[in-house]
Amino acid sequence: MSTFKMTMTRTYIICILWMAVFLDMSDTVNGSQREASKQQPQQQQQQTTTKDTASQGILPGGGGSSSSSSGSSRNSNAEPTDATRTGPYFDLSASKNVTALLGKTAYLNCRVKNLGNKTMLLQVSWVRHRDIHLLTVGRYTYTSDQRFRAIHHPHTEDWSLQIKYPQHRDSGIYECQISTTPHMSHFVHLNVIEPSTEIIGAPDLYIESGSTINLTCVVKDSPEPPAYIFWNHNNVIISYDSPRGGVSVITEKGDTTTSFLLIQSARPSDSGQYTCNPSNAKSKSVTVHVLNGEFPAAMQRAGQPHHRTPQHHQLLVFLSVFISSLVCYRLVIGRGMLAPT
Numbered sequence: 001m002s003t004f005k006m007t008m009t010r011t012y013i014i015c016i017l018w019m020a021v022f023l024d025m026s027d028t029v030n031g032s033q034r035e036a037s038k039q040q041p042q043q044q045q046q047q048t049t050t051k052d053t054a055s056q057g058i059l060p061g062g063g064g065s066s067s068s069s070s071g072s073s074r075n076s077n078a079e080p081t082d083a084t085r086t087g088p089y090f091d092l093s094a095s096k097n098v099t100a101l102l103g104k105t106a107y108l109n110c111r112v113k114n115l116g117n118k119t120m121l122l123q124v125s126w127v128r129h130r131d132i133h134l135l136t137v138g139r140y141t142y143t144s145d146q147r148f149r150a151i152h153h154p155h156t157e158d159w160s161l162q163i164k165y166p167q168h169r170d171s172g173i174y175e176c177q178i179s180t181t182p183h184m185s186h187f188v189h190l191n192v193i194e195p196s197t198e199i200i201g202a203p204d205l206y207i208e209s210g211s212t213i214n215l216t217c218v219v220k221d222s223p224e225p226p227a228y229i230f231w232n233h234n235n236v237i238i239s240y241d242s243p244r245g246g247v248s249v250i251t252e253k254g255d256t257t258t259s260f261l262l263i264q265s266a267r268p269s270d271s272g273q274y275t276c277n278p279s280n281a282k283s284k285s286v287t288v289h290v291l292n293g294e295f296p297a298a299m300q301r302a303g304q305p306h307h308r309t310p311q312h313h314q315l316l317v318f319l320s321v322f323i324s325s326l327v328c329y330r331l332v333i334g335r336g337m338l339a340p341t
Contacts, residue, residue: 088115088122088178090186091157095176099223100166101280102194107151108161110176110186115157122179124159126150129173129187136161166192195222195281199274202286207270209292213263217276217284218256225253226278231261234272266290 091111100106112124126135135143136150151160163170171192178184200216207213219226229251231238238261240247246264251257257278263270268290275285 085114089113095186095188097189099191099193102192103165106163106166106190108174108188108190110159111157112159112178113157125177126161127175127177129175168192193221196220197276197278197281197284199276199284199286204287204289206289206291207266209266209290211266213266213270213288215261215274215286217259219278219281220256222280225257226280228279229259230277232275232277
């Protein structure tokens with residue numbers, strides 16, 4: 001009988017130890033996950049710090065050599081004052097890089113000082129660096145591409161290059177030259193961009209009947225805010241003074257322009273396609289579904305967290321402990337039933 005009790009005791013102790021080891025391993029896994037989640041922001045912060053350091057020209061072990069080199073560059077490029085100049089020179093404050101909208105006429109300006117009455121002897125030209133193509137000389141255009149045109153008004157210092165309907169391929173460096181010996185050059189960089197439009201929550205948005213529809217349209221990468229933004233519902237311009245009421249628009253202009261369309265007390269008839277139409281960018285659409293509670297899961301899907309590993313892990317640990325206890329219990333009882341009386 002004593003041997004039987006010792007066997008039962010040993011079996012139960014082995015089960016308890018096995019459960020303790022399992023729980024310790026689970027805690028170790030959870031601890032590792034928590035440690036990894038803590039280290040990830042730190043690594044991101046270190047990477048950000050490294051990028052900021054590199055952008056400032058401070059490299060590990062560099063001893064600030066970048067700053068000294070930039071300082072020497074500034075000294076070597078130091079311009080004399082206007083009173084001491086005797087020949088033509090570029091006014092850099094009026095000959096800057098240009099960011100243009102796709103398809104909207106761009107103007108590259110080159111202001112030349114002290115050219116005076118030497119325009120018969122000295123010419124101001126524009127050259128495209130991409131293919132070393134001479135575009136203009138003085139007021140004359142020397143290219144078959146009719147989108148380019150030289151612009152100069154008499155008795156002015158500005159020599160401009162006009163580019164109609166600029167495309168992405170027109171981006172690059174353009175050189176303004178003065179035909180001195182040797183010739184003088186100033187470089188202007190043209191960047192042709194296309195603003196992008198985004199509606200938060202697109203392509204589908206699920207709204208509960210009676211709540212407020214809040215559509216947010218964001219216009220990015222635009223050198224200037226759009227002159228206007230129209231909202232359409234099923235290809236019809238939304239009227240904010242319609243008998244339906246409760247419809248309003250709030251637009252915040254800036255480097256990034258945001259337009260909010262608010263529709264109070266949503267009803268099934270408000271369902272359909274809503275389109276945001278900026279004046280300087282492509283339109284974007286979203287489909288709104290106003291529901292009467294028939295699909296509550298669909299309305300919640302956008303707000304559901306994407307990672308539930310910790311909750312699932314805790315559930316698995318609980319089930320494993322429960323099953324382990326049950327196995328130990330059956331094992332002990334089973335041995336008791338098989339033992340001789």
